[in-house]
Amino acid sequence: MDNKRDILALLRAVAAGDAAPEDALLELKQSPFEDLGYAKVDFHRPVRQGNCEVIYGAGKTPEQISGILSAMHERCCGNILVTRLDPAAAEKVGKTAVLDYSPTARLAVAWPRADTPALGHIVVASGGTSDMAVSEEAALTAEAMGNRVTRLYDVGVAGLHRLLSNLDVLMSARCVVAVAGMEGALASVVGGLVDCPVIAVPTSVGYGANFGGLSALLSMLNSCASGVSVVNIDNGFGAGYLASMINQMEGAQE
């Protein structure tokens, strides 16, 4: 019901006598997802190139994840992302699904597609070695969705030459994901250097007045560089997904 064209098509079918009004209402209500009791699995997203569905793993049992994956796999060709999946759960889920699992990013791709493309260019830059879990979540998400990704790790602003010596890589990106904890200054500095959208990901790396990532979050929200937007603390997946959306934009027309 969230799609004008679908409603119009359905109404036309009713008008043509091809569908009874009661059946049409039923279809409106039931079609776009399957109800597993503990979850309503969503199939309304078109099965497009390098993009299927995503499962947020935290707070779900391995059994629930397996159930959702199975329901999806029956309708959806593959490349299903499972985020926030700890190794123990991954092992259990791996018994019912083909998983490509990264323990660093705690991310799995179920039934990975062999023919995933590597379009455009996304750069994932991070402030320090400790940000690697979040950075990899972003990078692997973007790769699974069909994007070419370059990793620039440990280029924090306290040693600016590490970042500046990679300016050519940065400037060739169509979208940059800037991952940083502590003071989160990386996003502003990168935002001032490039001309493409910068997605800032604050991480909870740090201690003391970091307050679980609040420091980097506020810093990034207040960035005085234009073109910078922010996702939730530690939300590497969200950044990778959005970067893919932006990188795969088709050219605009007047």
Place this chain on the structure above:
Amino acid sequence: MDNKRDILALLRAVAAGDAAPEDALLELKQSPFEDLGYAKVDFHRPVRQGNCEVIYGAGKTPEQISGILSAMHERCCGNILVTRLDPAAAEKVGKTAVLDYSPTARLAVAWPRADTPALGHIVVASGGTSDMAVSEEAALTAEAMGNRVTRLYDVGVAGLHRLLSNLDVLMSARCVVAVAGMEGALASVVGGLVDCPVIAVPTSVGYGANFGGLSALLSMLNSCASGVSVVNIDNGFGAGYLASMINQMEGAQE
């Protein structure tokens, strides 16, 4: 010095004897901006279609703004944005520059270009009438930068049919700016309905536990819809600028 190609060109000039090393260093240091004492005006951004420079008006005197505008105008053809400009200051600045000023958005375009294009499609949606100042800042910024903008105001989630009945407009956007105060739920709902990037702008509209926009900010950062990123509270300009960047992306290549 923030551009590999410039450095390489300069080094080649030195190698060819066309430039003395000391002069090259001097050029590296002086060229990209002009120092007015109270400000270092930046000219390094290419003077491209619909995009020039931006002045953050808050905390600057009308005299300083006029000075910066004049320095820019000498080098830059026009369409210079001045944000956070109150009406009294706008009147003073208007005596030294041609201004197209919106009191609602507190935004001015100096020496507006007549031939600004209207590319692609950006939708600016807002939760309520009270969010209009921020929404207009976003919409006018995007228009000044050469984008086609559709406004969908007062479509907050407490009256969902107002939003749903505009689904066709929403779904034709290349990028949506979702402006909302109070609980900020608009961003999540829109994010679940469209397939393009959504830039969420929390506003400080509200009272009580709104805490100056914190409520909407946190809500938007925690959006469970994919493709949503957030800019600072009341930062309509930042959202419009980023939306323009995304809307004007050229098609990617493998």
Place this chain on the structure above:
Amino acid sequence: MDNKRDILALLRAVAAGDAAPEDALLELKQSPFEDLGYAKVDFHRPVRQGNCEVIYGAGKTPEQISGILSAMHERCCGNILVTRLDPAAAEKVGKTAVLDYSPTARLAVAWPRADTPALGHIVVASGGTSDMAVSEEAALTAEAMGNRVTRLYDVGVAGLHRLLSNLDVLMSARCVVAVAGMEGALASVVGGLVDCPVIAVPTSVGYGANFGGLSALLSMLNSCASGVSVVNIDNGFGAGYLASMINQMEGAQE
């Protein structure tokens, strides 16, 4: 589109040939509200006993409020609430609408109905004289919506006998609105004394570690008395509206 029965009726009309599919879609999109440009006025709420529509006055100009009121008045019989309306704006709006205005509560009832009933029993209790603005907003809202309201003001817990000596009034209520600033303890004490729902309204009255009402808000959310729920700081209207909903419940059936 937010009502199953409406969709079904429309589909049946299409099926019967009484409506073309394109027109049906158009109707789905346009009927439930009127677009004034700066606002989308909502008429979908049934015009029931003592209940019409509400305008949140803050952040709207008197002209906008007058415009919305006029659009409503044409379709809706009266008793329209306007909240957060300061005296100056009330005077301007009063030139285009019949207003019953309370400067204490900053609340107006436009085209008040003479036959508003006084159903059931709602008690509005407040901690101190300083909470009167919020208390009156709650009480007047409930009265405009057709409820009988008893005011128990200045019965804060630091002088418990003032509250206890009104136990008979409290215990005859079908719903209690407890308004308090500072430590907000009134909600818990009342919640422990009565058997009906208690709606707690924290106020921003106080100073220092009150932090704009945060103190009372947290206190009320942590109430160890059952049956207590909380609305936003200073949200007298919301409490009065909800109290009316609860007070006017019809008896349940198995």
Place this chain on the structure above:
Amino acid sequence: MDNKRDILALLRAVAAGDAAPEDALLELKQSPFEDLGYAKVDFHRPVRQGNCEVIYGAGKTPEQISGILSAMHERCCGNILVTRLDPAAAEKVGKTAVLDYSPTARLAVAWPRADTPALGHIVVASGGTSDMAVSEEAALTAEAMGNRVTRLYDVGVAGLHRLLSNLDVLMSARCVVAVAGMEGALASVVGGLVDCPVIAVPTSVGYGANFGGLSALLSMLNSCASGVSVVNIDNGFGAGYLASMINQMEGAQE
């Protein structure tokens, strides 16, 4: 002493010579609860249909809970709720009381009544699978108190069609409990769709800028939908209890 009628009855007994003043005072002081040393067990709530007493399990030892349950069971016919009871404690308590225990909701009903009715209609809606613990606490509480409950889980606003396709269920409710973490937008959207009271329960589900449920809490408090009130983070019990109160309201009279 919290009941006018009791005081009046006692005073009359004294006046009639049926009670000595000293004894009356003693009775006022001792009757309504039993002192176990570590707890003062409360028996003043009338033993009505489907409603007895509740024990907040957190911070109490299994022995203390068993002791309180025994004291209650002697006076009270059953259906005693124990909240926040972890499985290990439930097993110990289960040796001295008949328990109907839900490990998901960490909730037990002691000496459950076979004849609990299922009155009216309460809908418990939740944003995601991860909110199930809190949702079940609300649903089971309401059921133990004699209400008919329908569960609508995993209907978060990022996939709006899942919610919209259940509009008929939502609109048949006398009271809705809306449980959501992350951005908590479910409460506002539901509040805009239904005409009955909505009790919003923020959950601590999420990460990063969720700040232990603060994000959903603020979002819900700032809901722009009327008829919404909020209980403490993760307080499923409180929501279920209040929903029962509202659902079981008798019809009002003028």
Place this chain on the structure above:
Amino acid sequence: MDNKRDILALLRAVAAGDAAPEDALLELKQSPFEDLGYAKVDFHRPVRQGNCEVIYGAGKTPEQISGILSAMHERCCGNILVTRLDPAAAEKVGKTAVLDYSPTARLAVAWPRADTPALGHIVVASGGTSDMAVSEEAALTAEAMGNRVTRLYDVGVAGLHRLLSNLDVLMSARCVVAVAGMEGALASVVGGLVDCPVIAVPTSVGYGANFGGLSALLSMLNSCASGVSVVNIDNGFGAGYLASMINQMEGAQE
């Protein structure tokens, strides 16, 4: 009803036939205060030496304050404190009551008693000249209640010798009120030097990370000196009142 002895006396009167039960209930409800509509004036505090009643002036109109004062003055002999009274309001109230008003402390004593004693010894110490408003509120409150007060102003810890050179005064106190903004260290240092109770009053004096007094408040709550307790930010009255209570304690008996 908050006094066992009163209830017992009343019950005895009923038993003796001196009072009808209905009248007794009425008396229980009405006697201890007078209801002015906007306020319930409390007369239950015994009219003891140097201690009458207090009116919190903020949020009340001059007319309301005058009304409450008049009601009090009829029953109470004088020395009534009015706190948070700004000069304009004081002038108006002064037309209906004899006021001893301090603009620095924004405090008035209505109908001041000539024979107020000066018992024991309270020291009011403050960190800086800027804390004088709060310090004077504490000192004048204590004096009006019959205590001898010594002021030690501007003895902040950054110039420790100023405090140390007044050790003899400090050590002769029966109770110390320590008033400080900024880092609030005065309370800890004083607490380590004296053997009597120290009442810490954080003030909102400061800027930046002071956050309206939060800095001093937290500092004082975390004092590692024993014997220190804290009142609300800027609550000079509360500190003076409590200091008077402590100073006027009679000797204990085993």
Place this chain on the structure above:
Amino acid sequence: MDNKRDILALLRAVAAGDAAPEDALLELKQSPFEDLGYAKVDFHRPVRQGNCEVIYGAGKTPEQISGILSAMHERCCGNILVTRLDPAAAEKVGKTAVLDYSPTARLAVAWPRADTPALGHIVVASGGTSDMAVSEEAALTAEAMGNRVTRLYDVGVAGLHRLLSNLDVLMSARCVVAVAGMEGALASVVGGLVDCPVIAVPTSVGYGANFGGLSALLSMLNSCASGVSVVNIDNGFGAGYLASMINQMEGAQE
């Protein structure tokens, strides 16, 4: 050097030739404590009735605590309090000192004195069973310091009759310690009922918007009852110590 009389005595000794200036300076520097390297043990507090020294156990190893206790025991007759001592540490420390240990309060009295008096009257009241650890820390501290203590546990305001039926006990106190988590309303209600100082102790008992005790802390700081002051969250020791100070005040003189 923190005692005027000591300095004067020392100066007189120097003047009399009984002490060399250099030795006097040395004595000023060394006498009042013993340096154990990891701690500077303080002996300057007079060894008075029921009052010796206190060791804050958290963050110290059992060996450090034993060392400090031994150093104290050599100079000080006994009754040394050790707070925040977990059972495992208590067992180790118990091998080198005679300990009277309460696992509930995590408090030990080392070398307890048999002749500790029970002066005056302190009431420790708590909101619920879950507050017992903090309440006992306060009660045991006060008892070890020579005070008579009455415990009123589980008298939270949600069941007001439990508190009111103990009014005679409350009103006989010279000082009340009010311990409560969640909404912390107990302090205000007690403060309105008694005429003696009330020391409020917020506890971290609760969940959700309790935020580790912040809710109760703010509530207590904002108490509208006079005579209430607050100590740190869970600081039962501090409250007991201060209550002892107040309870043992000698009568004041004019």
Place this chain on the structure above:
Amino acid sequence: MDNKRDILALLRAVAAGDAAPEDALLELKQSPFEDLGYAKVDFHRPVRQGNCEVIYGAGKTPEQISGILSAMHERCCGNILVTRLDPAAAEKVGKTAVLDYSPTARLAVAWPRADTPALGHIVVASGGTSDMAVSEEAALTAEAMGNRVTRLYDVGVAGLHRLLSNLDVLMSARCVVAVAGMEGALASVVGGLVDCPVIAVPTSVGYGANFGGLSALLSMLNSCASGVSVVNIDNGFGAGYLASMINQMEGAQE
């Protein structure tokens, strides 16, 4: 009494019979400051090169400031700083003292010394034009205390080349004061570029999630660059004072 040498000298005088013990005690108590009633003026700081005393102007009346200045001027040769002095107050104070006043920095130097030196090298760098008030407070403070100061304004990290092109100035500093609002990244970037101490000053410049300077404060505290420390928000004076201390260090010896 805060100086070992003074105590020793005094003790020797007593021993030599040159001073009576009582007089010595008196001297200990009275000498280092003068008590004006509302302030205790401090003269204990040695009157050294370019360094006298400082008056924090906020919260003091012009009369109080004039009084303190006069008391100081009698003992102290000049160059007295008055901070946070608004123009109206400066005009009043200027009638009783020779003032060199900067309205931008709201800072005055009373009786400025003509022979103030310009030692070493301090760089004051700021992120934007809007930070000028705080930057100038730092720079003027340092200059009044005898330091050579270079201003590098508007070198924020969003335009990194503005900063990099001034590397030679930065690297010649003995101490850098980095002033920035918004995201505060300047401190980290500068800290990574220079080898000398960096004093970071967060400013309250910005809006929204800046939260009055909290964003820049947390960012600077979490700086991953070594050698960076932080002063209070907007505390330009504190930074200038500390920079002077560091810049004027004499060489260390082994």
Place this chain on the structure above:
Amino acid sequence: MDNKRDILALLRAVAAGDAAPEDALLELKQSPFEDLGYAKVDFHRPVRQGNCEVIYGAGKTPEQISGILSAMHERCCGNILVTRLDPAAAEKVGKTAVLDYSPTARLAVAWPRADTPALGHIVVASGGTSDMAVSEEAALTAEAMGNRVTRLYDVGVAGLHRLLSNLDVLMSARCVVAVAGMEGALASVVGGLVDCPVIAVPTSVGYGANFGGLSALLSMLNSCASGVSVVNIDNGFGAGYLASMINQMEGAQE
């Protein structure tokens, strides 16, 4: 590229034909660090007396730390600090590097130099025994960098004589590191006593309203003593490093 002199030298080499432009660019990009994949090891800091490089151990695996250490050791002579290293990791790292490890400070010095000097004088003062971990991190860092360090532990302000009796030590320092948790008053008191820079380190020691060190942090930021600056909560390393910088300043010249 962060060094003007290096750029100039390189340009001269190119001009002299000693370097090709392309090679020069390559050198600019690669020389100052080595890329290990997970980290970019930085060698640009001059290998000076007692100062090499620092590894932040938290969030890195023992293998990563060993790898970075090996890369450094090949180029750098020794004395490499590893902070936040827990004992288990230290044992593993110790197999591939010579480590001088302090379990209290969780700090290691790899390949410690035998000839580290002990220049100047730094005093590390702490409030209590519980602050020892942070204090030792500061002291050991400063010692490893070639400074003479005196430890003054357990000199909190609640027992002021402990601090005052060490005034001679304090006053002989060239820089003081003041480490304190709870109310953090030590920094202000020390700042008022000495004439050298004071680096304040808030610690997370405490409980309740300490909020993980926030209390001490705010207190220290608001210090009214001049010459005090603050580093992050628990950041002993940062304080020691900065203290070394300040202590080793060479004398300034006009």
